[in-house]
Amino acid sequence: MKIALVDDERIYLDEMQKLCLEFAAQHTIQPEIFRFSSSEDFLKSWQPGFYSIIFLDIFMKNGNGIETAQKLREGNDNSLLVFLTSSSDFMPDAFSCHAFDYILKPITRSRVFQVLLDAQKLLPGNSRYIEVNSNRxxxxxxxxxxxxxxxxxxxxxxxxxxxxxxxxxxxxxxxxxxxxxxxxxxxxxxxxxxxxxxxxxxxxxxxxxxxxxxxxxxxxxxxxxxxxxxxxxxxxxxxxxxxxxxxx
Incomplete structure (x- = not known):
């Protein structure tokens, strides 16, 4: 599962990464996490369909999350979009981009886990694995x-x-x-x-x-x-x- 985290505040990047890794460990998922501190940096390396799920902050100093999401959809990107925001006022605009869900800040473990669990049900199961003991x-x-x-x-x-x-x-x-x-x-x-x-x-x-x-x-x-x-x-x-x- 390839996860993109886009937020201009390091505290949220760190917290989201920690929670994503914790969820992955509990659900036998092998994640790849990519961090970006701005929409501009994210779009420079973005390729349609590369990420399974994208956590995108709506309010950033150097770029608007809604505008970034619109560019993704215009580029035929089917990745699941989850907005991170301190206010729900922009949700109508967010869901016009066919957002999968949103998480209000301050983020909580239970909310992030619920979104990831819901997303896991929609995504192909190629990244899930089990560990078995064979020949010691x-x-x-x-x-x-x-x-x-x-x-x-x-x-x-x-x-x-x-x-x-x-x-x-x-x-x-x-x-x-x-x-x-x-x-x-x-x-x-x-x-x-x-x-x-x-x-x-x-x-x-x-x-x-x-x-x-x-x-x-x-x-x-x-x-x-x-x-x-x-x-x-x-x-x-x-x-x-x-x-x-x-x-x-």
Whole structure:
């Protein structure tokens, strides 16, 4: 997750960076944080779509946050915009730029965490990871890289998109808890978990993956599982359309 912090007061840059890093550590997110003390400095290095979320101060000595946001939208930037402000009077102008949210100063931990949590639900999950112990080593595994996970006695075999396998001592329920009950992971049979981002279709009580592999569905829950998959597909499509709509 690439986060831009744009504020002309160092105290707020420091506080926002600290809170973003704290949130990332608690939610197994690998962040990249970029700090800017003015809109001018930010725009010099800005590229459309580079940042996942941009925290932008409205009132700055050398640049207006609203005008900066308008330039981003004119440049077809779909990044989530969160305004930092000491007053809510400018919110109508802020939301005309399709702002995602705003945070009133002085900022609080609970407010920043809530905004980041809401943003996390909208952003692609490519930056989220878990740490598992394999061969006496703690290995970071990105959730987006996991295709499937299957139990084998007291172990869990985690299959990654590059064809590699990570074997760890863990139950299926422990794995799901570690992912934060991430909605992309679906238990299709006893001890068998699939990442729905890699499911191509479900038919004839089988789950067909994008690489052509097949897994058996629990027969009694085949219809329920197929419905869950369709709902997930729809939610992902709707989210993609919503994200594209930030600049319309």
């Amino acid at each position: 080593q703690n290995i970071p595994v990105f959730l987006s890289d996991i295709q499937s996970a299957a139990t084998d006695a007291h172990y869990l075999d985690i299959h990654l998109k590059d064809g590699s396998l990570v074997r760890t001592r863990m139950t299926a329920s422990e794995f799901l808890k570690l992912t934060g009950e991430d909605c992309r992971f679906l238990v299709i049979n006893k001890g068998l978990i699939l990442n729905m981002d890699y499911i191509f279709n479900m038919e004839n009580n089988s789950c067909i993956m994008t690489d052509g592999s097949r897994f058996p569905l629990r027969i009694r829950k085949a219809k329920e599982l197929a419905l869950t998959f369709r709902q997930y597909q729809f939610s992902q499509l709707r989210q993609e359309q919503k994200n594209k709509g930030w600049n319309t």
